[in-house]
Amino acid sequence: MPTTAADPANSAADPANGATGTNGANRTNPANGANAPIDVPRGLAGVVVTETALGDVRGREGFYHYRQYSAIELAENRGFEDVWHLMCHGSLPDAEQRAAFAAETAALRHLPADVRDALPAIARSCALTGPLAGLRTALSLLGAASGGRPLYDIDADRRRADALAACAAVPTLLTALHRLGQGLAPVEPRDDLSYAANYLYMMTGTEPEPERVRAIEQYLVSTVDHGFNASTFTARVIASTGADLAACLVGAVGALSGPLHGGAPSRALDTLDAIGTPDRVDPWIRERVLAGERIMGFGHPVYRTEDPRSRMLRGVAERFGGPLVEFAVHVERRVLEILAELKPGRELHTNVEFYAGVVMELCGVPRSMFTPTFAAARVVGWSANILEQAEDSKIIRPAARYAGPPPPQPVPAVR
């Protein structure tokens, strides 16, 4: 695991990632803490901590990729199962491999009885916190009920089998938790439907229209992976200890649930609702920007140009057309103009959340399922990262600079 200085030419070191400067804590040498400390930026921004063959994000170019392929090109031309195969097995499938992979993963959608029986209680406990919090508990149970063993103790084939089983079960868990939370019975998965079609089917109980399936599939493909974000890093830290796959995924879901990471695509849609009509766009946006508030769905910590996912999802939304899409396009244009005027030089562009919310709304996904749907796609990226990390025997164990009262001080006598 190399700890190289960030390369200014690639994304990890892109100042767009906040990698410039060394304003962070001193890091001591892991061997004994006595050697020269290493300065790293706060939040490890831009620090290269490993090598990966899975993908990368180039913030300045507005480009990201899965293995050697543009993620957007994959979303435009390939189905979810193909991209899952690419991340898990390293290559896009041919026709025969596609059929075999689809059959293999469809069979894994069904939950073990112990897990299925526990879901009503989990859904009740998560009535206020929602399906993503429920997923954390359900994934943990699934790992234990399936006899998942530490990554350290099993070979690569067994690890891959565990990863496929977990990824295939996540949509079943999420949609069951969602429906139970609404007082509805879970819908059993159908093996004859694609991943995306089955996801919408299990959520709504009716077979979805092909346009909706394709739209949600494009969203899911575009969300599978996105560089070394906090949840991916979390999954890899846990994998580096040799823990079981479910432990890694539960940690990743926990990281994703934080508002600074998983965000809330529903908030961008809430903004459209709050604005209401085209004549209210300018005063609404100006008032908030001048008050120092952020407009949801704009700005990004990495991209300093248009987020490629936003561009792709705008196209998906425009295929549907209708008043919501027209309104969103109008709001986007005005927000960009107003931000350019009031925040000159900040390079603020539309991010993935703005049109993700619109597309999910058009596909009939309820707002409480927006972030869980993100998780359903990202679990494939986390799993690929876990499998890659498991090949590296080095535990991830950085250091912290002690900043408390100077030790050693006498331990006070017990009174």
Ligand SMILES: CC(C)(COP(=O)(O)OP(=O)(O)OC[C@H]1O[C@@H](n2cnc3c(N)ncnc32)[C@H](O)[C@@H]1OP(=O)(O)O)[C@@H](O)C(=O)NCCC(=O)NCCS
């Ligand atoms: C995503 C986000 C956290 C990135 O933050 P960042 O790169 O650290 O941006 P910065 O904090 O450096 O902001 C730079 C400037 O642009 C402003 N800005 C950033 N995003 C803004 C937004 N959405 N609306 C209005 N102003 C914004 C900041 O207030 C800051 O202004 P200042 O220089 O006058 O203080 C931020 O853009 C944001 O909060 N966006 C809204 C939430 C959102 O859509 N999240 C989903 C992300 S995928």
